[in-house]
Amino acid sequence: MMRHKTNSDPINRNLIQVKYISAGAAWVSRCQPNAYHIWVPQEYSTHMDASLCILSPRSVSDHKMQSTAGYSISFSEEAILVLRCQHLQPFGAVSSLASGERVAIADAVSHRAMVRTLEKMMEESGRQDACGTDRNLALLKVLIVQISRQYALRKAAAHISAQGRIVERFTELLCSQDCARHAVKLLADELAISPMSFNAIIRNTLGDTPGRLVQHSLLQKAKHAAMHSQESMKEVAARLGFSDMAHFSKFFSAGAGMTFTDFKRTYQHF
Structure with missing residues (x-):
């Protein structure tokens, strides 16, 4: 059954915002507190400037991005709970990721998969209906799993102090x-x-x-x-x-x- 949406529905207004940004430096200034903010570079590279950047809630003001084109997605903590993804790091109740830490993308295939997910989310964001919202929630879960896998690979390869x-x-x-x-x-x-x-x-x-x-x-x-x-x-x-x-x-x-x-x-x- 299709859900009836109202203007006050937080799923419509607050849960997910995704966009393409041509200059990474503008990204942080557009971020809002009390939400996760993720930046995915447009092009794959092994350089750390072209890695994922994840800002957890309450950490937005601490970091600046270099001027690199990429995709920005932000979503509230409620989205993690709606999707039952609170067991996936670094999106747990308290993230073990250091504030603004970069996460290298393992390979070009993984990067392209994330970009495709984000591009589909941008398409669905323009629909402004219940079906588009439902599909975007499903796509967000896909993206969270993709990012969590990259985080797990980074964690397995890193020396933990x-x-x-x-x-x-x-x-x-x-x-x-x-x-x-x-x-x-x-x-x-x-x-x-x-x-x-x-x-x-x-x-x-x-x-x-x-x-x-x-x-x-x-x-x-x-x-x-x-x-x-x-x-x-x-x-x-x-x-x-x-x-x-x-x-x-x-x-x-x-x-x-x-x-x-x-x-x-x-x-x-x-």
């Missing part, structure tokens, strides 16, 4: 169902490092404090439950470790910009 292992373990705990709320204490105990050292490593690598990243991870889990489960707000709050319903309600509304009930009503039919 001691600090890198700490960051990876932290993101693993945040993505787990039961450990996110206690990730900071669990990891500090597990690695026998001081809280000050741990906080410095995470903040320098991921661009935020461990405490705020834990809160963000909990919010993403709550959003995912609102979208894809039949759990009540009380059940979600209890599962995520909130004993006070009023506290959870305030926490969710502040992070999502709407109440749990309104968020569920807005997104659950996708």
Whole structure:
């Protein structure tokens, strides 16, 4: 059944924006916060200037691009949850990718596949109807998988430092169902490092404090439950470790910009 779309529908307005940009330097200035922003070069090259650039939410202002033609795509964190892709790095509840880090594209075939996906998305973006939106969501999932594969190849080939292992373990705990709320204490105990050292490593690598990243991870889990489960707000709050319903309600509304009930009503039919 085709969904009825209204002007206030966040799927139409906010989830996905894709365009071709002739000058990479203009890309960062057009980015908006609280969304993922990805730049894919128009031409394949082994030079790092022609690699993927991924800006995670809240990192937009930290980076500038060189003047290289390419494709820009931005999408909200809600898109990751709608598509159930929060298990794919570097698009997890907390990305293990350093802010603005480049990811080399393995080969020309992989690059061409990503460009084709983006070109199809640009075509669908012009349709302005429910079918076009549905197809773009499906294409976005394809692109996320393509990028995740490139990230996995990069990770397998790279030498991971001691600090890198700490960051990876932290993101693993945040993505787990039961450990996110206690990730900071669990990891500090597990690695026998001081809280000050741990906080410095995470903040320098991921661009935020461990405490705020834990809160963000909990919010993403709550959003995912609102979208894809039949759990009540009380059940979600209890599962995520909130004993006070009023506290959870305030926490969710502040992070999502709407109440749990309104968020569920807005997104659950996708």
